[in-house]
Amino acid sequence: MSNLNDLSVLPLPAGPALNADESESRLSLTLEGESLIRLRLERGDELQVHLQEAGSVPAARALWAACYWLFAKEPARQHLTWYLEHAPDDALRSGLLVATPTPGQFRCERTLFWQLPQPWLGQPLSGAYPQQMKISDGKRHPVRAPKPRGEVYRRFDARLGAWVSLRTVEIDVDLARFNRWQNSARVVHFWQEGGSLEQHREYLDKLDADPHALTLIGCFDDEPFAYFEAYWAKEDRIAPFYDAGDYDRGIHMLVGEEHHRGPHKVASWMSALVHYLFLDDPRTQRVVAEPRADNAKMIGHMQNQCFHCEKEFDFPHKRAALMILGRERFFERCGLV
Known part of the structure; x- marks a missing residue:
């Protein structure tokens, strides 16, 4: 049995692995040696997630990777609160992110995240x-x-x-x-x-x-x-x-x-x-x-x-x-x- 606190690499089904440099307040993810996303984290009853690159619009796959990493590290965590100036349309349409009444605030719900079929399925639905x-x-x-x-x-x-x-x-x-x-x-x-x-x-x-x-x-x-x-x-x-x-x-x-x-x-x-x-x-x-x-x-x-x-x-x-x-x-x- 692995200790999730020691997790630093998370393989993906398609072949590459997510690599993380993580502290209590920072998370940087790379994929195949290239920077994917850099985040500032505020921990508490809610885990608040902020982009370090202010004003940028991350790709939906980068948001997905960060959500996957954070949910894998904390299996009891039920949602993540994201702060973004803009969220990619495909992240909202898929249910990866859900808009809240607060401008610039979005949530990723564990119950929705694990219903997204890819990359887990190897065949069409x-x-x-x-x-x-x-x-x-x-x-x-x-x-x-x-x-x-x-x-x-x-x-x-x-x-x-x-x-x-x-x-x-x-x-x-x-x-x-x-x-x-x-x-x-x-x-x-x-x-x-x-x-x-x-x-x-x-x-x-x-x-x-x-x-x-x-x-x-x-x-x-x-x-x-x-x-x-x-x-x-x-x-x-x-x-x-x-x-x-x-x-x-x-x-x-x-x-x-x-x-x-x-x-x-x-x-x-x-x-x-x-x-x-x-x-x-x-x-x-x-x-x-x-x-x-x-x-x-x-x-x-x-x-x-x-x-x-x-x-x-x-x-x-x-x-x-x-x-x-x-x-x-x-x-x-x-x-x-």
Whole structure:
């Protein structure tokens, strides 16, 4: 675990890293050796941020970088108060900055900042796909966007000091590890999907052909450690058990590598997985899950990430706990760094 007070470099998904020269009252950020922004800071109940270059209009990406740095250093900080003669129009249109009644004063809200999709997403948003309703297997739901291929999410977790990323399953590449993970005694107990390579290829092929499901591999520093299934709840078997929204997403989760278990790792990958699903389509208002009701450890991890247990119910194959996390709750209590 890294000490955020010692943070001096913050890598970005596209490759370059933010470098900082910071004191109690000053912050200078550089990117690829070039000065990005220089700030004067006034700390207190509010963190007030002033440009050192009076009268200049910084680029929106420089403002974004400074907000990212300051929020990463202080995960409990809910907003930043900026003092600028002028704010870039694109910073205001995106929600990065919000004007206040005081001339020259703007705010950056953590709840809005972490809803900005870039640079975390590696694919175009599903939310750009137009809505058209259809009926399949007796369920009315939106037509889903074509599924992405490759890496879909990447973020440097400053608390862990490691990259957390998500990519789609490549069956030929991932089949052997998926088979090994599913056949471990711990996973078989909860997933009940142990089997041969051929059975697991058939399992993954079926999901790959299913437009409502997306299979993902979770990685720390590009090392695969977990398998996730994300699904559209409206056309899933969970839909009859609660009032599923058109864009609710559901998740199944499996950590396969023993050395990547532990509460601090769960907090990192689970928040990344949920973050990705909320960013992928801004119409998604809830992420749901249905772990076995007796899986107290997973339920506890989910509650630590602000999920709540709505109820228990009976699937044909298990007694399940309905776990729900709303978009508003996730971003209001967002602990991402």
